[in-house]
Structures are given as structure tokens and as C-alpha cells.
Amino acid sequence: MGLFRYTLRRFIQLVPVLFGIVTLTFIMMHALPGDPVRLWLGEEPGQELADELIAAHGFDRPMHEQYLDYLVNLVQGDLGQSFVYNRPVTDLIWERMEPTMVIMGLSYLIALPVAIGLGIYGAARHNRAGDHVSRLAGLAGISTPNFWLALMLIYLLAFNLDVLPASGYTSPFVDPVGAAPLLIMPVLTLATAQTALLMRMTRSSMIEEMREDYVETARAYGIPERKIMLRHSFRNALLPLVTIIGLQVSTLLGGSVIVEEIFAIPGLGRLFFDSVIDQDYSVAVGVTLFFSTLFLIGVVLTDIAYAYIDPRIKYD
Amino acid sequence: MSTGKGTPTADVDAEFDEDGGLVRTLKKLRHSPTSLVGLFIIAALVIMAIFSAIDNFIFDRAIITWLHADPHAMDQSMRYEEPSREHPMGTDRYGRDVFTRLIYGSRTALTIGILAVGISFVGGVIIGSVSAFFGGYVDDLLMRSVEILYAIPGLVLAIIFMAIFGPSIYNLFIAYGIVGIPAYARVMRSEVLSLRDREYVEAAKLAGLPRRTILFREIVPNGIAPVIVQATLSMGGVIIGAAALSFLGFGVQPPTPDWGRMLSDGRTAMVVAWWVAVFPGIMIFLTVMGFNMLGDGLRDIMDPKMTVEPTTYDDWTLDEWQTEQQTEQPDDDIVPGSTGARTDGAGELRGGRS
Amino acid sequence: MSLLEVADLRTYFFTPDGIVQAVDGVSFEVGAGESLGIVGESGAGKSVAVKSLMGLIRDPGRVVDGSIRFDGRELTDLSEAELRREIRGNEISIVFQDAMSALNPVFTVGSQIQEIIVENTDLHKTDARERAIELLEDVGIPDADQRIDEYPHQYSGGMQQRAMIAMALACNPRLIIADEPTTALDVTIQAGILELFEEIQEKHDTSIVYVTHDLGVVREVCDRVAVMYLGKVVEQAPYEELFRNPKHPYTQSLLNSVVTPDERLDELNPIGGTMPSAVMPPSGCRFRTRCPAAFDDCLAVDPPRYQVGTDHDAACLLYDDGIARPEPTLHETDDGGVNESNI
């Protein structure tokens, strides 16, 4: 019960931020160059048709009315019309969601256990050789540009060794066997920086936790060091880690633009990229809005997980 | 405890401490081999960049041409030449020397990095400190705006920005400058919150100094150190981000030599000419690594919790250490409400890629 | 034979700023069922001394010399694993000053006590839970069977300290170290906690070492007192003897300055001046920089412990018969020293 109320409250708290984002995307929409009607019609047709369209879409109405319209439409789940695909943006987003969610989900699935394992290892060997090595590796991980990493993977695994296909996407829900080789490189690309970052976080918060008084208590009462680390400290170190995991949604979504572009994956990132190139701005802005919403949902989920882990947080 | 800001005595002579603390911190870098290597890499890059700038604007590329080759000179007969004595890193699609273009590329990367970080720094410091110092509605308004900015993935925001204002190197660093503001604002805000009620601030208030003066003369200088660490750590992220934009075609336009752009050219030719894609990537990696190594070392030094000194080496240091902890995080109310619950975490965030 | 005999214990910390000689040649004894108070200003090395007993000193600190005999066993010879299995928790346990931070915030009080029981005894989880409830009842926590499933932050400060004590009792240790057990608590709650300790001591015949800078605590519960200054025990005597007849100039100034027993040493800073650093302690007698009775020899000679009464010794050259010195009349003639009503 408490948890439910807490969740609800957190979602309500999002409303002003969401409202701000919507306003921002509305401004983007109108600031982006190019006349959508002209783009859509091409150069040929006459002014009459154009005027008709402009009137039909309400582009001639005052800004504040258009803004209200925009809000009303959004509430109804209408993100506008794509001029390139001639379809509702919402439909496009639903269609393209799967691949993005799949590669994001898989990279979390890989990054988390690896990062946590290495992070704890680093903390356990604090200031010794193993720690220094894992620390440098972590630094290298966050310093590697993901687009370059993707290219190098393609060059090595697809061109030279010819063990993996260079690009493309098949839904793992439809054809798991065929999908696997296609997913390896994109997921690896996304997961590398993720792992490095989470590892660094795990390490530093573990080191911090190992200095807490309750660790000394546990030691004084004969609890083995291993249990102190894995049970007592880790449970506490999870708290900041969970926060970061939520916040990283944003980074991963940004990364999906690059990864999907390089590996020709028909996901949201690719949709966004193409729509900017094609000046199909209602799509671009729609995806932006969708990404921000996903991020905010991620943050709320994080908070709920946080409240679940930390008994000190009161739900209500 | 020589963090220079948290020690109990620091309150008393805080004014002297601001430089003292910084200088002492830098001196401590000696003990951190990683930061020294980072510093060395950055120094090498800065020299390369300065050389390129002078050569380009004053000598019209004469020096580098005399030394090695003209980074802009095209030679269709020399397309995609393999690395050799003459072209240690090969040539690109137009027969241009990759090596000299890489050197020239350092100027672009550093310029964008420094200007973007500069914009984030100034913007973040102003927003964060004003927000914390004035509190109430001002705080709410500013922090909500920052949250809005934060919710949009950095790369996506930057691409939209470039689409609105057009691809150019200027818009590139402005875009990343804006993208970075939230992280800095958060760090600055929490610093100011912790310094706001110190004695010397009270004293300044009693002395009748105007609030703006108190904020920017007394408080901000004392809380700036973590923001500087943030800057070093996010520099790498900005450089990667800018390169990503150029890679996607939204950033630096030809013929300006730029690593991201070079990579994007190399991508198409990777099968026949690996060198065009490999070397620019290595340069980006090294640059970013340099900044991250330095930033990492700096943060360890500034963060008393991360230093080698233990908490319990004697009871009196332990006591001091605990009070220090308390004063440093005044609004740490464990309610995870805001996304900025952890300041250093936020630093990591933008330090990655966007 | 005493339960615990510490001889010439030295614990140093090897820091970048130099070697901190936090404990430098400390000796004391605790008999079975006896309570010893270790008093001194903060920084005297009291906490480090008792943590050394349990092998709780971590890098960069190390017990570099000395012997710790517990029930005839030499603890300094034991390995980390042996200490953990055989000593910590089941033979010697410790109650820390700040129970709030000494308890793990994300586990229930019960599960923490339970874990200790399971780790140190043959009891299984369910039995351990029963035992935990019993323990909580014993230390005076109401509705123990309910409150066992609460988290530390749901307890009041005094209750947290009681829960810590329950933890300390979990495996029937023969020695409990109470490291500033009441410092973090309200004055009203302190008395209750001390009473609880006394009760425990009587009921189980447990020996207790109190580390404190609160002379009130000493007066309340200690049989014997050891006074520490800068890593050394400067005077040791049964409680009454020490308060009536303090011999070491440091103890004398301490007692002289105490107006009411509840006032703490570090708040009063009774002696004037500050304690020198343990990295570069003064030559000769460590107290000489602040000692009102210091004379030439104090500069060069590190005073050994002199027998000054029955079961009473003091480390001060004033009591060396072989050294020519001024009359040790300082406090005795002044104002009658410390008399009972003063304490």
C-alpha cells in the first residue's frame, strides 16, 4: 500500500518536468528550419494546395492556440504525422521500439553483473595491483568512443575474421538463433562504456561503505570478511548504484542513435537519426519526447527500487 | 586531511585557503602516477594544438608542409595509400596525409572541448550557486529547468540543436556547452548549500555586503574545487560527444580536419583502408583517456573518503572526519526524489558519453 | 591469574605524515568479573589500545610489539581466522560509541544479532532468532518479539545502544569492551545504560573494560582505573585509591579541574595547552610539555612505572628515589588536593 502511494506520488511529481519537456519540444518543432508543408508536397504543387494543407494542420493559427492543440493531442497520444512515412508518429514509435529495447536490455544484462563483479573485486583489492589494473581498464572503457569501437568490431569480426554479420537486425522473439549473431556487436558496443562506468561506481561506493562503522562492528563480531563485503557493504553500496543505473537510461538512449545507425538496426535511434536527415521533424521531436519520457520513467523506477532497498526511506 | 575545504580550521581562514587548497591539491598529484600520465598526454595535445593554430593562421600551413606534408593538400594519385615512410599513417580518400591531419585535428578537438566545458562551467556555476543561495522559488524554478534539460539524452539534444542552428563548429561547442550545464549546476548547488551557513558567510552578511558579492566573492570560490574536477572529468565526454556528432555528419564540416569527421570518412573505406578509421579513433581515445586520468586523480585527492588515509588511525582524526562528513552533505535526506541525489554520480554521468 | 593481561602493547600507524605512535608501551590487567576504566583525553590512544586487543587494527596501523594474554592464550600469536572464530564475539565483544552508525542501516536489528549468533555458535537460524528475542528482552527492550524485526533507525538512541549490548552478549563473552558507551547519549539515558552494564557484570560475571573520557562513568561503574596520556598508561590504581590519592601530575590536574563529575575532560581542557602529536612525541616524559612539576630529568628519561601504593603505580620521575628532584609537594599541600566531596 505504502509503496503504491509512493509510486503514484513520484509519478505526479514528474508532471511539471514533463510539461517543461513538452514545451521545449514544441519550441523545437517551430524552431527547426524548413517548411514541413513544402517538404511534404515537394516543389511542384501550387499555392492553393499548400494553403489548404496549412489550414488543415492549423499552421496559420496563433502560436498559443497551436500550443494548446499540441498539448491536447499529446494527451490523446497523438504526436503528429510523419511527412516522410505519411503515418502517425505514435505508430512509428511503437513499431520501432522493440530493437532499441532489446539492445538496451541486453547491454544492461551484460553490464550489470560484470561491472558489479569487477567493482567489488577492485574494492576488495583497494590500492593493490588488481585494483589498479581494473581501475585503468575502467578508465579505458569510459574513454573509448562507442562509434569507433563499433567500427573496429566490424572491421575485426565481420571483415577480417568473418565470424559475424556486419549489420542488420532480426527480432530475437521471432528467430532467436538468427538474431543472436546480429546482436553481439551492437550490444557489446553499448555495454562497454556502461560496464566501465558502473564498475567505477561500484568500486568507489564499495570502498566508501567498507569504511563505515557497521563494517567494524561486523568484524568485531567475527563475521568473515567475505560476508561483510558481499552482504553488509554491498547491500549499502547498491543504493548509489541503483540511482546511476536509472540515470544511465538517458546515456543508453543517446548511444542507441549511434549504434543503430552503424549497425543498421531499425530502432528508435535510427528513426530519430533518419528523421533529422529527412527533415521529418515531427518524428524527430516525437522521438525526443518519447526518450525523455522513458528516462523519467526509468528514474521513477529507480526511486522505487531505492525505497525498496533502503528501509530508511518512508513511502509516504 | 588536506582537502583544503573541509577541515575544521578551514572556516577560519577560508579566504587564504582557496588558493592554498588548490595549490596543495595540485602538489599532491605527484603521488598519483595516473594523473601524471594524464597530464602528460594533455600537455602533448595542447602543444600539438597550439602548433597547429600558429601554423595554420600565421604561416598558412607552411611549417607542417615543410616538416612533413600539407594536411589539406589533395592528390588523387595517392588515394588510400598504405602507411609508409612517407605517410606513416597512410592517406585518405583524397590522398591527404592522415598523420598531419590528425595533428591538426587536435586543435579542433581541444577547442570544442575547452569552449563547451567553459560554457557549461560558467552556466552551471551561475545557475547552481544562485539556485542554492536564494532557495525557495528561484531554486525550484532553476532546478526544474535543469531537470528538463537533463531528461533529454545529450546526443539527441545536441543533434536537434545542430538541426535548428545548422552544422558548424561554433554551434557544436554551444550545443555541448548547454548539454553539460545540468551536471555542473548540480555540483555547484550542493557545494553552495554546504557553505551557505558557514561563519565567514554570516560574518559577511553582518558586515552588510550585498548578497551578490557574498555569493560570488565568498561562497563560490570556496566551492569551486569539485566543479573543476567535474570539468576535467566531463571534458572527455564532451570530446567524444562532439566527435560523435561529426561522425554522424552534424558537426564539423570539411575541410577542417576533425577526428570524428575523419572516422566517418574512414568508415566507408574500412575494408580497403583500415588506417583511415583506426588512427583518428586512437587519437580520440588517448585524448579522452588523458582527461579522465587527470580527473580521476584529482577527484581522489579532493575526496577525503578515497584517500589512502584510513578513518580510524586515531580517535581524534576520526572525530574530525565525521563532523566533516556531516557538514559536507547538508541536504542528504536520503529521499531519492531528485535525480541529483549524488553529486559525484552526476559527474560520472556526463563524463561517459551522451 | 587475571583474565586479560596486556604487557607493553605498541600499536603504530604508518601514515604518509609519519609514524603515529598511538599506543606506545601500554600494560594493564583485568581480572575475571572486574571492571577497568581506561580514561584520558581524546587522542590518548584509548580506543586504539582496546581495538588492538581484538585485532581490529587495520592498515596502515599495526600492533608492532607487546603481548596480549587472554585466559592464558597469547592473542598476538593467533591468526586472523583464529581470532575471528574463537575470540571475536564469543570471548571478547565490543560496544561502540555510536550505535546508530555501528549498526547496519539496511538490516533489521534482529537479523544482525541472529547473524552473529549463527556465525559464532552451533545454533540454527530459528533458534538464533529465539535467542535474539531473549537477548533484547534481557537488555530491556519492550515488545522484543515485535521490535526484533525493526530497523535500527526505528529505535531511539538509547534503544540502539541497548541493541548493541544485546549483540555483545549474544555469545556469552567473558570480556566486554565498552568504547565510550554513553558519550553519544542523552544524560538521562546514560544512567540506564550504565546500570545495564553493571547488571550484566553481576549476572554473568563478565569483565568489562570501559573506555571513556567521562569521569562520571568511571565513578559509576569501574573497579580499577588506568589513566592514559599520549599512548601511555601514566597511572593505574583501584578507583577509590586513585580518586583519593592521585600521584601522577596528569591525574592530579585532571581531578583538580573537574567541578562536577558529569563534565567531560575534552570539553574542559583542564590542563591548558594541547596534547602534542603522537607522530613526534616529546622526549623523556611525554607529559612534560604540560606538566606543572616538570624538572630537568623529565626531558631525558622516559619514566617507568613506580609502585606508589598498594596496587597503585604511576609513571612519573617524582617517585624515583634515585633521582635528585624538587619536593613533590605540588598538589598535596596546595589545597588538600582532591577530596572526596569534590568528586
Ligand code: SF4
Ligand atoms: S616525569 Fe616529570 S614531566 Fe613527567 S609527569 Fe613526572 S614530573 Fe611531570
